[in-house]
Amino acid sequence: MNADPAELAKFSELAHRWWDMESEFRPLHEINPLRLDWIDGLAPISGRRVLDVGCGGGILADSMARKGADVLGIDLADKALKVAQLHALEAGTRGVKYREVSVEALAAEQPASFDVVTCMEMLEHVPQPASVVKACADLVKPGGWVFFSTINRSPKSFLFAIVGAEYVLGLLPRGTHEYQKMIRPSELAAHCRAAALDLQQTRGMEYNPLTRRYWLSANTSVNYMFATRKPL
Structure with a gap:
């Protein structure tokens, strides 16, 4: 196998955090x-x-590969990618590969190459989310699907996603999210229209801190997801 055991060992501790069900992940x-x-x-x-x-x-990439998809996961965080590669090796996951490349660079390299593109919990962390949306649209084949998830910019999301999740419940490390970078559904919808993606379905995600249960709903006031398609 084309992997350096010393490098894999170096990232073992970090990998444990990503794949520890009781960690910040x-x-x-x-x-x-x-x-x-x-x-x-x-x-x-x-x-x-x-x-x-x-x-x-x-x-997500690993679980999609286990569903039978041929998955490419991309990120610009080298350590996270090494974690992902290590987990795939340890778990024996087939059908998943990882690359350190920007979505814009990959779109120039492999336009209209994927049946499905997912971009989850990323848009609120980049300076130009519209650029990411456009690149995702360029990467998917005509008739293919592009899925996004992000956090609404609203008083409720400030209370729940930042104050509640980061400071009160400790579900996420403090400073994970910046309120001004959160994206309203109307803004994401505009980015999708500009990229010629047709919005097919919207779902909200809710959480009960007492039961630690998540569920999907029509409430997009905090966490929400878009399902879009590229026209044929």
Whole structure:
């Protein structure tokens, strides 16, 4: 296998944090089945070529590969990618590869190459979300699906996603989100229209801190997801 054991060992401790269900990444593990089922329900991914933009440690990418998709996960965080690669090796996950490349650079290299593109919890962390949306649109084949998830910029999201999740409940590290970078659904919809993506479905994601349960709903006031398609 073309892997350096010393490099894999170096990132073992970090990998444990990404894939530890009780670490700061616990919320991503808990919402992953909801996301995966929603994506697969609208755009069945088995046998499809799928791109996961901003894949981090590979939580969604790995689960899509286990559903039978041919997955490429991309990120600009080198350490996170090494974590993802290490996990794939340890878990024996087939059908997933990772690359350190920007979505814009990949769009120039491989336009209209993927059946499904996912971009989850990334847009609120980049300076130009519209550029990411456009690149995702360029990467998907005509008739293909592009899925986004992000956080609404609203008083409720400030209370729940920042004050509640980061400071009161400690679900996320403090400073994970910046309020001014959050994106209203109307703004994301405008980015999608500008990229010639047709919005097909919107879902909100809610959380009960007492039961630690997440569920999908029509309430997009805090966390929400878009399912879009590129016209044929």
